Amino acid sequence: MGETVTREDKQAREQKALREMTDRLVADYADTHSARQVEDVIAAAVGRFEGHSVRDFVPILVERIVRRQLSGTPEPTEFVAAEPVSDEPTGAGRWRALVSPPWTVRKLALPLGALVVVAIVAIVVGTSGTSTSPAPAAAAPTVIRGVVGSEKSAFFADPKVVYAFARNGIRVEAEPAGSRQIATSVDLGKYDFAFPSSAPAAERILRQRNVTAKYTPFSSPMAIATFAPIADLLTRAGVVRPGPTPTFDMGRYLDLIAGGKQWDQLPDNTVYPVRKNILVSTTDPRTSNSAAMYLAIASYVANDNTVVRGATAEEFVLGKISKLFVGQGYSDNSSEGPFAQYLSAGMGPTPLVLCYEAQYVEAAAAGRVTPDMVLMYPSPTVLSRHTLVPLTPEGDRVGRLLTTDPELQDLAAAHGFRTDDPARFSKVTDANRVPVRKDVIDVVDTPAYDTLEHLLDGVAKSYN
Known part of the structure; x- marks a missing residue:
């Protein structure tokens, strides 16, 4: 017996074919039309098939319609169809009823597949009026x-x-x-x-x-992107716990920061002996959510592993965590900037970069992650919803x-x-063989909205 193809299977195949067609048409007409213009024409063409139960040739026909419109070729007003050789209700014979008048029907010596395609073209652009009337355009999205x-x-x-x-x-x-x-x-x-x-x-x-x-x-948990030499260096310093997905110990890290350690002061540092502070690169906490999430993690650890609540706790942690931000110098307003620099510039300017796990996974799926790049999870971390x-x-x-x-x-x-x-x-x-944690367990809550705002305002004042 042949394989049973479900309606869901057919829908998935149609969607896949339409996506591939979209990529192809965007590339083919890149010199004359923007991607958005091409996508709008495709969306309108797809809309002309709403309600048609026979879907097998929809991607082919959509592509023909779109190419005509984008090339400025008028749609034909007369169509040639053919009667099929089979009369089975679910086979090609079904097309005889679909191409009955008002469309012109002629017999041609064409392969059956081509005849069916021509027949469907008649369905698409034909109307219940005369054979020379084009179908009304679909409503714009x-x-x-x-x-x-x-x-x-x-x-x-x-x-x-x-x-x-x-x-x-x-x-x-x-x-x-x-x-x-x-x-x-x-x-x-x-x-x-x-x-x-x-x-x-x-x-x-x-x-x-x-x-x-x-x-x-x-959602996406917050993570830290680094490089294998840096991960090894911080492992020897007791900040990173190795494993398939290394752990960045925030408590050990804050102790390191409190002691004023610089990179060139770490023992046996031959891979990154630079004279600058050991800081995770973040965005600007005054404008960006990812830095605010980092602030939530650091404030929890600085507050003896407790979510910050109240003015006393806020003042207690601000002195410990403000230097995580003000010591960085210029910071981007959004997470796209530092992560793009991480991908392109190497560990020189950005040995440690706070990111969303999603950014790293997306880059890996696109082939932009090199073998020496490493994804680490802060302990604890927060889930960015x-x-x-x-x-x-x-x-x-x-x-x-x-x-x-x-x-x-x-x-x-x-x-x-x-x-x-x-x-x-x-x-x-x-x-894509991306080493991630299937289950991120070591997750803490962010402070309440007002508390987080007070902390962010306090860090902002530290810049002055």
């Missing part, structure tokens, strides 16, 4: 604007993600910004949704906008789709994020 944490820029720019939204009649225009900027200084009145990288930043937006709806479609706050009903559509659409959830995992289904993330990391 609804444009929905959002401001998102910069670490999600690649996700929203991915043509596969663009297509997944287009299937639902949506075009998302995502503008990047630092997550704390999103919560504190960005004019949210221009957007349909805000999508910072943590629950505390989202909480501030919820308070400001007096809304309660929120979505957390994925990427939380979308809808500001309009349209923004709510994006939040629901990101949370419930299986294709978008798969694509989030492909970009390194952890969804509610751990199997999605494991599939990506296993396929």
